[in-house]
Amino acid sequence: MGLKFGTAEWIKVYIETLNKNKDYEDAAKTWEGDFLFIITPDGNLDHEIRFYVDLWHGKARSGRAVGLDEKLETAFVFSGKWGNFHKLIQKKLDPIQGLMQGKFALKGDMGKVMRAVRAAQELVNTILMIDTEVY
Amino acid sequence: MWFFDSPKIIFGEDSLSHLEQIVGKKCFIVTDPGIIKAKLLDILTDVLKEAEKEWKIFNEVESDPKEETILKGAKICQEYEPDLIIALGGGSAIDAAKGIWILYERPELQIDDMHPFIKLGLGTKAKMIAIPTTSGTGAETTWAIVITRISDGITTKLEQANREAIPTYAIIDPIFTKDLPPKLTAATAFDALAHLLEGLISDWRNDFSDGMSLKAMDLIRTYLVRAYNDGHDMEAREKIHNAATIAGLAFGNSQAIMGHAMGHVLGANFHIHHGMAVGLFLPYILQYCINDPDKNEAKQILSKFSKMQGIALWADSDDVAAQKLVQEIKNMQEQVHMAKSLKELGIKKEEFEEKLELMGNQCLESASATMSPRSATSDVFMRVFQYAYDGKDIDF
Ligand SMILES: [Fe+2]
Numbered sequence: 100m101g102l103k104f105g106t107a108e109w110i111k112v113y114i115e116t117l118n119k120n121k122d123y124e125d126a127a128k129t130w131e132g133d134f135l136f137i138i139t140p141d142g143n144l145d146h147e148i149r150f151y152v153d154l155w156h157g158k159a160r161s162g163r164a165v166g167l168d169e170k171l172e173t174a175f176v177f178s179g180k181w182g183n184f185h186k187l188i189q190k191k192l193d194p195i196q197g198l199m200q201g202k203f204a205l206k207g208d209m210g211k212v213m214r215a216v217r218a219a220q221e222l223v224n225t226i227l228m229i230d231t232e233v234y
Numbered sequence: 235m236w237f238f239d240s241p242k243i244i245f246g247e248d249s250l251s252h253l254e255q256i257v258g259k260k261c262f263i264v265t266d267p268g269i270i271k272a273k274l275l276d277i278l279t280d281v282l283k284e285a286e287k288e289w290k291i292f293n294e295v296e297s298d299p300k301e302e303t304i305l306k307g308a309k310i311c312q313e314y315e316p317d318l319i320i321a322l323g324g325g326s327a328i329d330a331a332k333g334i335w336i337l338y339e340r341p342e343l344q345i346d347d348m349h350p351f352i353k354l355g356l357g358t359k360a361k362m363i364a365i366p367t368t369s370g371t372g373a374e375t376t377w378a379i380v381i382t383r384i385s386d387g388i389t390t391k392l393e394q395a396n397r398e399a400i401p402t403y404a405i406i407d408p409i410f411t412k413d414l415p416p417k418l419t420a421a422t423a424f425d426a427l428a429h430l431l432e433g434l435i436s437d438w439r440n441d442f443s444d445g446m447s448l449k450a451m452d453l454i455r456t457y458l459v460r461a462y463n464d465g466h467d468m469e470a471r472e473k474i475h476n477a478a479t480i481a482g483l484a485f486g487n488s489q490a491i492m493g494h495a496m497g498h499v500l501g502a503n504f505h506i507h508h509g510m511a512v513g514l515f516l517p518y519i520l521q522y523c524i525n526d527p528d529k530n531e532a533k534q535i536l537s538k539f540s541k542m543q544g545i546a547l548w549a550d551s552d553d554v555a556a557q558k559l560v561q562e563i564k565n566m567q568e569q570v571h572m573a574k575s576l577k578e579l580g581i582k583k584e585e586f587e588e589k590l591e592l593m594g595n596q597c598l599e600s601a602s603a604t605m606s607p608r609s610a611t612s613d614v615f616m617r618v619f620q621y622a623y624d625g626k627d628i629d630f
Pocket of ligand 1: 371425428429494508512
Protein backbone atom coordinates (compact mmCIF):
# COMPACT_ATOMS: atom_id res chain seq x y z
CA MET A 100 0.00 0.00 0.00
CA GLY A 101 1.19 3.50 -0.78
CA LEU A 102 2.03 6.32 1.57
CA LYS A 103 -0.46 9.10 2.07
CA PHE A 104 0.66 12.29 0.29
CA GLY A 105 2.22 14.91 2.55
CA THR A 106 2.43 12.81 5.70
CA ALA A 107 5.67 12.59 7.73
CA GLU A 108 6.40 9.07 6.37
CA TRP A 109 5.73 10.21 2.81
CA ILE A 110 8.05 13.21 3.19
CA LYS A 111 10.81 10.96 4.55
CA VAL A 112 10.55 8.66 1.51
CA TYR A 113 10.31 11.68 -0.80
CA ILE A 114 13.59 13.09 0.53
CA GLU A 115 15.31 9.69 0.21
CA THR A 116 14.02 9.28 -3.34
CA LEU A 117 15.01 12.81 -4.30
CA ASN A 118 18.53 12.25 -3.00
CA LYS A 119 18.84 9.22 -5.28
CA ASN A 120 17.48 11.04 -8.34
CA LYS A 121 20.52 11.72 -10.53
CA ASP A 122 18.50 13.85 -12.95
CA TYR A 123 17.47 16.12 -10.09
CA GLU A 124 21.04 16.32 -8.88
CA ASP A 125 22.19 17.28 -12.38
CA ALA A 126 19.48 19.89 -12.89
CA ALA A 127 19.77 21.46 -9.43
CA LYS A 128 23.57 21.45 -9.10
CA THR A 129 23.73 25.14 -8.25
CA TRP A 130 20.36 25.49 -6.49
CA GLU A 131 20.32 27.04 -3.04
CA GLY A 132 17.02 27.70 -1.31
CA ASP A 133 14.48 26.07 0.95
CA PHE A 134 10.81 25.62 0.17
CA LEU A 135 7.61 25.56 2.12
CA PHE A 136 4.80 23.75 0.31
CA ILE A 137 1.26 24.59 1.35
CA ILE A 138 -1.61 22.46 0.08
CA THR A 139 -5.00 23.88 0.95
CA PRO A 140 -8.17 21.80 1.48
CA ASP A 141 -10.10 20.96 -1.66
CA GLY A 142 -12.06 17.93 -2.90
CA ASN A 143 -11.38 15.00 -0.60
CA LEU A 144 -8.67 16.79 1.36
CA ASP A 145 -10.27 18.29 4.47
CA HIS A 146 -7.19 19.76 6.13
CA GLU A 147 -4.23 21.93 5.15
CA ILE A 148 -0.91 20.19 4.51
CA ARG A 149 2.39 21.97 4.98
CA PHE A 150 5.81 20.57 4.46
CA TYR A 151 9.32 21.89 4.34
CA VAL A 152 12.21 20.86 2.10
CA ASP A 153 15.70 22.33 2.30
CA LEU A 154 17.23 22.06 -1.16
CA TRP A 155 20.95 22.63 -1.58
CA HIS A 156 23.25 21.89 -4.52
CA GLY A 157 21.35 18.98 -6.01
CA LYS A 158 20.35 17.37 -2.74
CA ALA A 159 17.67 17.73 -0.10
CA ARG A 160 19.47 18.45 3.16
CA SER A 161 16.32 17.91 5.21
CA GLY A 162 12.57 17.84 5.05
CA ARG A 163 9.65 17.52 7.43
CA ALA A 164 5.97 18.14 7.98
CA VAL A 165 5.17 21.61 9.32
CA GLY A 166 2.42 22.39 11.82
CA LEU A 167 -0.20 24.99 10.95
CA ASP A 168 0.73 27.19 13.89
CA GLU A 169 4.47 27.03 13.25
CA LYS A 170 6.14 30.21 12.01
CA LEU A 171 8.71 29.41 9.35
CA GLU A 172 10.77 31.73 7.15
CA THR A 173 11.77 30.09 3.86
CA ALA A 174 13.28 31.41 0.65
CA PHE A 175 10.30 30.12 -1.35
CA VAL A 176 6.65 29.33 -0.61
CA PHE A 177 4.72 27.30 -3.18
CA SER A 178 1.01 26.99 -2.49
CA GLY A 179 -2.19 25.83 -4.10
CA LYS A 180 -5.36 23.82 -3.71
CA TRP A 181 -5.18 20.04 -3.41
CA GLY A 182 -7.06 19.56 -6.69
CA ASN A 183 -4.29 21.39 -8.52
CA PHE A 184 -1.56 19.56 -6.64
CA HIS A 185 -3.26 16.31 -7.57
CA LYS A 186 -3.10 17.27 -11.26
CA LEU A 187 0.52 18.36 -10.82
CA ILE A 188 1.65 15.03 -9.37
CA GLN A 189 -0.17 13.17 -12.13
CA LYS A 190 1.70 15.37 -14.63
CA LYS A 191 -1.62 16.68 -15.93
CA LEU A 192 -0.57 20.20 -14.98
CA ASP A 193 2.81 21.79 -15.69
CA PRO A 194 4.16 23.70 -12.67
CA ILE A 195 4.99 26.84 -14.65
CA GLN A 196 1.71 26.82 -16.58
CA GLY A 197 -0.07 26.24 -13.26
CA LEU A 198 1.61 29.34 -11.86
CA MET A 199 0.71 31.38 -14.94
CA GLN A 200 -2.91 30.24 -14.77
CA GLY A 201 -3.02 31.32 -11.14
CA LYS A 202 -3.60 27.75 -9.95
CA PHE A 203 -0.50 27.96 -7.77
CA ALA A 204 1.19 30.85 -6.06
CA LEU A 205 4.90 31.22 -5.55
CA LYS A 206 6.71 33.63 -3.26
CA GLY A 207 10.45 34.13 -3.51
CA ASP A 208 13.05 35.09 -6.09
CA MET A 209 11.20 34.36 -9.34
CA GLY A 210 14.17 35.04 -11.59
CA LYS A 211 16.02 32.29 -9.79
CA VAL A 212 13.09 29.90 -10.25
CA MET A 213 12.92 30.64 -13.97
CA ARG A 214 16.52 29.46 -14.30
CA ALA A 215 15.68 26.27 -12.43
CA VAL A 216 12.59 25.06 -14.26
CA ARG A 217 14.26 21.78 -15.11
CA ALA A 218 15.00 21.20 -11.41
CA ALA A 219 11.37 21.99 -10.57
CA GLN A 220 10.25 19.38 -13.08
CA GLU A 221 12.49 16.82 -11.44
CA LEU A 222 10.99 17.66 -8.04
CA VAL A 223 7.64 16.65 -9.53
CA ASN A 224 9.06 13.61 -11.33
CA THR A 225 10.42 12.38 -8.01
CA ILE A 226 6.89 12.23 -6.62
CA LEU A 227 5.97 9.91 -9.49
CA MET A 228 8.67 7.50 -8.32
CA ILE A 229 6.92 7.02 -4.97
CA ASP A 230 3.89 4.84 -4.39
CA THR A 231 1.68 7.71 -3.27
CA GLU A 232 -1.82 7.39 -1.93
CA VAL A 233 -3.96 10.43 -2.69
CA TYR A 234 -7.01 11.99 -1.06
CA MET B 235 -6.87 25.94 -19.87
CA TRP B 236 -4.32 27.87 -21.84
CA PHE B 237 -3.97 31.12 -23.76
CA PHE B 238 -3.27 32.30 -27.28
CA ASP B 239 -1.65 35.72 -27.24
CA SER B 240 -1.03 37.94 -30.23
CA PRO B 241 -0.41 41.59 -30.96
CA LYS B 242 -2.73 43.38 -33.36
CA ILE B 243 -1.04 42.54 -36.65
CA ILE B 244 -0.93 44.87 -39.64
CA PHE B 245 0.76 43.15 -42.56
CA GLY B 246 1.58 43.38 -46.23
CA GLU B 247 2.75 46.07 -48.60
CA ASP B 248 2.27 49.61 -47.27
CA SER B 249 1.22 48.39 -43.83
CA LEU B 250 3.59 50.95 -42.30
CA SER B 251 1.18 53.71 -43.35
CA HIS B 252 -1.24 52.41 -40.70
CA LEU B 253 0.95 54.22 -38.15
CA GLU B 254 -1.01 57.36 -38.96
CA GLN B 255 -4.11 55.71 -37.54
CA ILE B 256 -2.51 54.77 -34.24
CA VAL B 257 -3.28 57.22 -31.46
CA GLY B 258 -0.30 58.86 -29.74
CA LYS B 259 1.89 61.84 -30.55
CA LYS B 260 5.29 61.26 -28.94
CA CYS B 261 7.19 58.25 -30.22
CA PHE B 262 10.27 56.73 -28.64
CA ILE B 263 12.10 54.79 -31.33
CA VAL B 264 14.33 51.93 -30.23
CA THR B 265 16.73 50.81 -32.95
CA ASP B 266 20.37 50.10 -33.77
CA PRO B 267 23.07 51.87 -35.80
CA GLY B 268 22.80 49.31 -38.63
CA ILE B 269 19.18 50.29 -39.24
CA ILE B 270 20.15 53.93 -39.55
CA LYS B 271 23.01 53.11 -41.90
CA ALA B 272 20.69 51.03 -44.07
CA LYS B 273 18.35 54.06 -44.24
CA LEU B 274 15.48 52.02 -42.81
CA LEU B 275 14.91 54.55 -40.06
CA ASP B 276 14.24 57.20 -42.74
CA ILE B 277 11.36 55.10 -44.07
CA LEU B 278 9.80 55.13 -40.61
CA THR B 279 10.42 58.80 -39.80
CA ASP B 280 8.99 59.87 -43.18
CA VAL B 281 5.72 58.22 -42.21
CA LEU B 282 5.84 59.73 -38.72
CA LYS B 283 6.43 63.18 -40.22
CA GLU B 284 3.47 62.69 -42.52
CA ALA B 285 1.37 61.69 -39.52
CA GLU B 286 2.56 64.80 -37.63
CA LYS B 287 4.06 62.80 -34.81
CA GLU B 288 7.13 63.69 -32.75
CA TRP B 289 9.94 61.29 -32.05
CA LYS B 290 13.15 60.65 -30.15
CA ILE B 291 15.62 58.00 -31.21
CA PHE B 292 17.52 55.58 -29.01
CA ASN B 293 19.92 53.87 -31.41
CA GLU B 294 22.30 52.14 -29.05
CA VAL B 295 20.91 48.62 -29.19
CA GLU B 296 23.68 46.14 -29.95
CA SER B 297 23.06 42.62 -31.21
CA ASP B 298 22.22 40.50 -28.15
CA PRO B 299 21.33 43.56 -26.07
CA LYS B 300 22.97 43.82 -22.67
CA GLU B 301 21.04 44.71 -19.57
CA GLU B 302 22.98 47.98 -19.24
CA THR B 303 21.71 49.07 -22.66
CA ILE B 304 18.11 48.44 -21.63
CA LEU B 305 18.58 50.35 -18.38
CA LYS B 306 20.11 53.28 -20.29
CA GLY B 307 17.31 53.28 -22.87
CA ALA B 308 14.69 53.12 -20.13
CA LYS B 309 16.16 56.18 -18.42
CA ILE B 310 16.03 58.25 -21.61
CA CYS B 311 12.53 56.96 -22.31
CA GLN B 312 11.35 57.93 -18.82
CA GLU B 313 12.63 61.47 -19.38
CA TYR B 314 10.98 61.75 -22.81
CA GLU B 315 7.59 60.38 -21.66
CA PRO B 316 6.36 58.97 -24.98
CA ASP B 317 2.86 57.76 -25.92
CA LEU B 318 4.26 55.12 -28.24
CA ILE B 319 7.39 53.00 -28.07
CA ILE B 320 8.39 51.88 -31.54
CA ALA B 321 10.93 49.11 -31.99
CA LEU B 322 12.51 49.08 -35.43
CA GLY B 323 14.95 46.26 -36.11
CA GLY B 324 15.51 42.59 -35.56
CA GLY B 325 14.95 40.62 -32.38
CA SER B 326 17.52 42.65 -30.46
CA ALA B 327 15.82 46.02 -30.98
CA ILE B 328 12.40 44.53 -30.29
CA ASP B 329 13.50 42.74 -27.13
CA ALA B 330 15.31 45.84 -25.89
CA ALA B 331 12.16 47.89 -26.51
CA LYS B 332 10.06 45.40 -24.51
CA GLY B 333 12.45 45.78 -21.58
CA ILE B 334 12.41 49.58 -21.94
CA TRP B 335 8.61 49.58 -22.12
CA ILE B 336 8.33 47.61 -18.87
CA LEU B 337 10.78 49.89 -17.07
CA TYR B 338 9.07 53.00 -18.42
CA GLU B 339 5.71 51.82 -17.12
CA ARG B 340 7.13 50.37 -13.91
CA PRO B 341 10.34 52.28 -13.06
CA GLU B 342 10.60 50.54 -9.68
CA LEU B 343 11.20 47.14 -11.32
CA GLN B 344 14.51 45.44 -12.14
CA ILE B 345 15.48 43.23 -15.08
CA ASP B 346 15.10 40.21 -12.80
CA ASP B 347 11.47 41.14 -12.13
CA MET B 348 10.58 40.46 -15.78
CA HIS B 349 9.30 36.95 -15.10
CA PRO B 350 6.01 35.35 -16.08
CA PHE B 351 4.34 35.54 -12.67
CA ILE B 352 4.26 39.29 -12.12
CA LYS B 353 1.31 41.51 -13.03
CA LEU B 354 2.82 44.43 -14.94
CA GLY B 355 -0.16 46.55 -15.96
CA LEU B 356 1.50 47.73 -19.19
CA GLY B 357 -0.08 50.10 -21.64
CA THR B 358 -1.13 52.85 -19.25
CA LYS B 359 1.68 55.22 -20.24
CA ALA B 360 2.48 53.94 -23.72
CA LYS B 361 1.58 51.34 -26.31
CA MET B 362 4.32 49.40 -28.02
CA ILE B 363 4.70 48.93 -31.77
CA ALA B 364 7.15 46.38 -33.13
CA ILE B 365 8.35 46.73 -36.72
CA PRO B 366 10.62 43.83 -37.63
CA THR B 367 13.27 44.46 -40.27
CA THR B 368 14.27 40.81 -40.54
CA SER B 369 12.03 37.83 -41.19
CA GLY B 370 12.78 35.40 -38.43
CA THR B 371 12.92 36.19 -34.75
CA GLY B 372 9.17 36.49 -34.23
CA ALA B 373 10.01 38.86 -31.36
CA GLU B 374 7.18 41.11 -32.56
CA THR B 375 4.67 38.44 -31.50
CA THR B 376 6.16 36.90 -28.39
CA TRP B 377 6.37 37.69 -24.73
CA ALA B 378 9.97 36.57 -24.42
CA ILE B 379 12.75 39.09 -23.78
CA VAL B 380 16.27 37.81 -24.29
CA ILE B 381 18.76 39.94 -22.38
CA THR B 382 22.50 39.41 -22.12
CA ARG B 383 24.08 39.58 -18.69
CA ILE B 384 27.81 39.49 -18.12
CA SER B 385 28.85 38.81 -14.57
CA ASP B 386 32.11 37.38 -13.24
CA GLY B 387 33.32 37.03 -16.83
CA ILE B 388 30.48 34.62 -17.68
CA THR B 389 27.99 35.63 -20.34
CA THR B 390 24.42 34.43 -19.89
CA LYS B 391 21.40 35.06 -22.03
CA LEU B 392 18.55 35.69 -19.62
CA GLU B 393 15.28 34.39 -21.02
CA GLN B 394 12.95 36.86 -19.37
CA ALA B 395 9.26 36.61 -20.17
CA ASN B 396 5.88 37.98 -19.29
CA ARG B 397 2.61 37.59 -21.19
CA GLU B 398 1.98 41.33 -20.99
CA ALA B 399 5.26 42.09 -22.77
CA ILE B 400 3.72 41.35 -26.16
CA PRO B 401 3.84 44.45 -28.38
CA THR B 402 0.46 46.10 -28.74
CA TYR B 403 0.90 46.26 -32.52
CA ALA B 404 3.15 44.43 -34.97
CA ILE B 405 3.62 46.01 -38.38
CA ILE B 406 4.81 43.41 -40.85
CA ASP B 407 5.81 45.49 -43.84
CA PRO B 408 8.12 43.74 -46.32
CA ILE B 409 9.68 47.03 -47.43
CA PHE B 410 12.16 46.71 -44.54
CA THR B 411 13.50 43.36 -45.69
CA LYS B 412 14.15 43.98 -49.36
CA ASP B 413 17.85 44.69 -48.90
CA LEU B 414 18.51 41.98 -46.36
CA PRO B 415 21.64 40.13 -47.58
CA PRO B 416 21.10 36.50 -48.64
CA LYS B 417 23.09 35.13 -45.72
CA LEU B 418 20.91 36.95 -43.21
CA THR B 419 17.77 36.06 -45.15
CA ALA B 420 18.69 32.41 -44.75
CA ALA B 421 19.76 32.60 -41.10
CA THR B 422 16.67 34.49 -39.97
CA ALA B 423 14.36 32.19 -41.94
CA PHE B 424 16.00 29.24 -40.20
CA ASP B 425 15.22 30.89 -36.89
CA ALA B 426 11.56 30.90 -37.99
CA LEU B 427 11.86 27.29 -39.11
CA ALA B 428 13.24 26.37 -35.70
CA HIS B 429 10.36 28.24 -34.03
CA LEU B 430 7.65 26.45 -35.92
CA LEU B 431 9.19 22.99 -35.54
CA GLU B 432 10.27 23.34 -31.91
CA GLY B 433 6.85 24.78 -31.05
CA LEU B 434 5.19 21.89 -32.84
CA ILE B 435 6.65 19.28 -30.49
CA SER B 436 6.98 21.44 -27.38
CA ASP B 437 5.29 20.23 -24.19
CA TRP B 438 3.08 23.33 -24.32
CA ARG B 439 1.95 22.79 -27.96
CA ASN B 440 -1.74 23.28 -28.57
CA ASP B 441 -4.30 23.31 -31.39
CA PHE B 442 -3.89 27.03 -32.01
CA SER B 443 -0.10 27.04 -32.22
CA ASP B 444 -0.07 23.84 -34.34
CA GLY B 445 -2.10 25.56 -37.05
CA MET B 446 0.42 28.39 -37.16
CA SER B 447 3.29 25.92 -37.59
CA LEU B 448 1.61 24.29 -40.57
CA LYS B 449 1.12 27.53 -42.50
CA ALA B 450 4.53 28.97 -41.65
CA MET B 451 6.28 25.81 -42.86
CA ASP B 452 4.35 25.88 -46.11
CA LEU B 453 5.32 29.51 -46.73
CA ILE B 454 9.00 28.98 -45.94
CA ARG B 455 9.26 25.91 -48.17
CA THR B 456 7.58 27.75 -51.02
CA TYR B 457 9.30 31.13 -50.82
CA LEU B 458 12.64 30.93 -48.98
CA VAL B 459 14.80 29.96 -51.92
CA ARG B 460 13.16 32.64 -54.07
CA ALA B 461 13.80 35.34 -51.44
CA TYR B 462 17.35 34.06 -50.99
CA ASN B 463 18.16 34.09 -54.70
CA ASP B 464 16.48 37.40 -55.47
CA GLY B 465 16.01 39.75 -52.55
CA HIS B 466 13.89 42.06 -54.66
CA ASP B 467 11.32 39.37 -55.37
CA MET B 468 8.79 41.25 -53.27
CA GLU B 469 6.16 38.55 -53.35
CA ALA B 470 8.63 36.11 -51.82
CA ARG B 471 9.82 38.75 -49.33
CA GLU B 472 6.28 39.45 -48.18
CA LYS B 473 5.47 35.77 -47.77
CA ILE B 474 8.65 35.07 -45.81
CA HIS B 475 8.01 38.10 -43.64
CA ASN B 476 4.52 36.79 -42.88
CA ALA B 477 5.91 33.30 -42.30
CA ALA B 478 8.29 34.58 -39.64
CA THR B 479 5.49 36.31 -37.75
CA ILE B 480 3.22 33.27 -38.05
CA ALA B 481 6.04 31.04 -36.79
CA GLY B 482 6.46 33.56 -33.96
CA LEU B 483 2.81 33.07 -33.04
CA ALA B 484 3.40 29.32 -33.13
CA PHE B 485 6.30 29.14 -30.70
CA GLY B 486 5.28 32.23 -28.76
CA ASN B 487 2.19 30.35 -27.71
CA SER B 488 3.78 26.93 -27.27
CA GLN B 489 7.44 27.67 -26.41
CA ALA B 490 10.72 26.77 -28.00
CA ILE B 491 12.54 23.66 -26.87
CA MET B 492 16.11 22.41 -26.49
CA GLY B 493 17.39 23.81 -29.80
CA HIS B 494 16.79 27.31 -28.50
CA ALA B 495 18.44 26.49 -25.19
CA MET B 496 21.51 25.33 -27.15
CA GLY B 497 21.32 28.27 -29.55
CA HIS B 498 21.27 30.81 -26.73
CA VAL B 499 24.15 29.10 -24.96
CA LEU B 500 26.23 28.85 -28.12
CA GLY B 501 25.42 32.47 -28.96
CA ALA B 502 26.45 33.65 -25.51
CA ASN B 503 29.77 31.78 -25.64
CA PHE B 504 30.80 32.19 -29.27
CA HIS B 505 28.71 35.15 -30.46
CA ILE B 506 27.12 33.13 -33.26
CA HIS B 507 24.08 34.65 -34.99
CA HIS B 508 20.94 33.30 -33.30
CA GLY B 509 19.30 32.04 -36.49
CA MET B 510 22.48 30.36 -37.66
CA ALA B 511 22.80 28.59 -34.32
CA VAL B 512 19.22 27.37 -33.88
CA GLY B 513 18.97 26.53 -37.59
CA LEU B 514 22.13 24.47 -37.35
CA PHE B 515 20.90 22.56 -34.30
CA LEU B 516 17.45 21.87 -35.74
CA PRO B 517 18.13 18.49 -37.44
CA TYR B 518 20.12 17.27 -34.43
CA ILE B 519 17.49 18.06 -31.82
CA LEU B 520 14.71 16.65 -34.00
CA GLN B 521 16.70 13.42 -34.36
CA TYR B 522 17.22 13.31 -30.60
CA CYS B 523 13.47 13.71 -29.98
CA ILE B 524 12.55 11.21 -32.71
CA ASN B 525 14.97 8.64 -31.21
CA ASP B 526 13.20 8.70 -27.81
CA PRO B 527 13.22 5.04 -26.68
CA ASP B 528 10.38 5.64 -24.19
CA LYS B 529 7.76 7.42 -26.23
CA ASN B 530 6.77 7.90 -29.87
CA GLU B 531 5.13 11.27 -29.32
CA ALA B 532 7.57 13.50 -31.18
CA LYS B 533 8.05 10.99 -33.96
CA GLN B 534 4.31 10.70 -34.55
CA ILE B 535 3.76 14.47 -34.59
CA LEU B 536 6.65 15.05 -36.97
CA SER B 537 5.57 12.17 -39.16
CA LYS B 538 2.05 13.54 -39.55
CA PHE B 539 3.42 17.03 -40.15
CA SER B 540 5.79 15.68 -42.80
CA LYS B 541 2.86 13.97 -44.56
CA MET B 542 0.61 17.02 -44.35
CA GLN B 543 3.38 19.11 -45.93
CA GLY B 544 3.72 16.61 -48.76
CA ILE B 545 7.29 15.81 -47.74
CA ALA B 546 6.46 12.18 -46.91
CA LEU B 547 3.84 9.89 -48.39
CA TRP B 548 0.73 9.03 -46.38
CA ALA B 549 1.73 5.36 -46.78
CA ASP B 550 5.16 5.95 -45.14
CA SER B 551 5.81 4.62 -41.64
CA ASP B 552 6.31 7.16 -38.85
CA ASP B 553 10.03 6.40 -38.85
CA VAL B 554 10.40 7.06 -42.56
CA ALA B 555 8.16 10.13 -42.59
CA ALA B 556 9.93 11.77 -39.63
CA GLN B 557 13.33 11.04 -41.19
CA LYS B 558 12.18 12.56 -44.48
CA LEU B 559 11.33 15.76 -42.62
CA VAL B 560 14.82 15.90 -41.10
CA GLN B 561 16.28 15.30 -44.56
CA GLU B 562 14.12 18.09 -46.00
CA ILE B 563 15.57 20.51 -43.46
CA LYS B 564 19.09 19.42 -44.34
CA ASN B 565 18.27 19.95 -48.02
CA MET B 566 16.98 23.43 -47.27
CA GLN B 567 20.18 24.16 -45.34
CA GLU B 568 22.15 23.25 -48.44
CA GLN B 569 19.96 25.26 -50.77
CA VAL B 570 20.61 28.45 -48.82
CA HIS B 571 24.18 27.59 -47.81
CA MET B 572 23.67 27.32 -44.07
CA ALA B 573 26.45 25.80 -42.00
CA LYS B 574 25.55 22.28 -40.90
CA SER B 575 28.18 21.79 -38.22
CA LEU B 576 29.90 23.93 -35.61
CA LYS B 577 33.20 23.03 -37.25
CA GLU B 578 31.94 24.58 -40.49
CA LEU B 579 31.04 27.72 -38.56
CA GLY B 580 34.73 28.09 -37.81
CA ILE B 581 34.57 27.40 -34.07
CA LYS B 582 37.98 26.22 -32.90
CA LYS B 583 37.99 22.70 -31.48
CA GLU B 584 40.16 23.63 -28.52
CA GLU B 585 37.97 26.52 -27.43
CA PHE B 586 34.84 24.44 -28.01
CA GLU B 587 36.07 21.64 -25.77
CA GLU B 588 37.16 24.05 -23.12
CA LYS B 589 33.66 25.50 -22.90
CA LEU B 590 31.69 22.29 -23.46
CA GLU B 591 30.96 21.46 -19.84
CA LEU B 592 29.94 25.01 -19.01
CA MET B 593 27.64 25.02 -22.04
CA GLY B 594 26.02 21.73 -21.01
CA ASN B 595 25.25 23.18 -17.60
CA GLN B 596 24.05 26.51 -19.00
CA CYS B 597 21.52 24.68 -21.19
CA LEU B 598 19.84 23.34 -18.07
CA GLU B 599 19.25 26.87 -16.84
CA SER B 600 17.23 27.67 -19.92
CA ALA B 601 13.46 27.35 -19.57
CA SER B 602 13.39 26.16 -23.21
CA ALA B 603 15.41 23.13 -22.18
CA THR B 604 12.49 21.82 -20.17
CA MET B 605 9.88 21.98 -22.91
CA SER B 606 11.28 19.19 -25.07
CA PRO B 607 9.23 16.02 -25.51
CA ARG B 608 12.38 14.07 -24.60
CA SER B 609 14.23 15.46 -21.64
CA ALA B 610 17.96 16.02 -21.62
CA THR B 611 20.57 16.13 -18.89
CA SER B 612 23.69 18.28 -19.10
CA ASP B 613 25.58 15.21 -20.41
CA VAL B 614 23.04 14.83 -23.21
CA PHE B 615 23.39 18.48 -24.13
CA MET B 616 27.16 18.05 -24.25
CA ARG B 617 26.82 15.04 -26.54
CA VAL B 618 24.44 16.82 -28.88
CA PHE B 619 26.86 19.76 -29.01
CA GLN B 620 29.68 17.34 -29.87
CA TYR B 621 27.70 15.64 -32.63
CA ALA B 622 26.76 19.06 -33.99
CA TYR B 623 30.41 20.04 -33.90
CA ASP B 624 31.39 17.14 -36.13
CA GLY B 625 28.20 17.14 -38.21
CA LYS B 626 27.24 13.61 -37.16
CA ASP B 627 23.66 12.33 -37.11
CA ILE B 628 22.30 11.75 -33.60
CA ASP B 629 22.33 7.98 -33.03
CA PHE B 630 21.28 7.90 -29.38
FE1 LIG C 1 14.62 32.08 -32.14
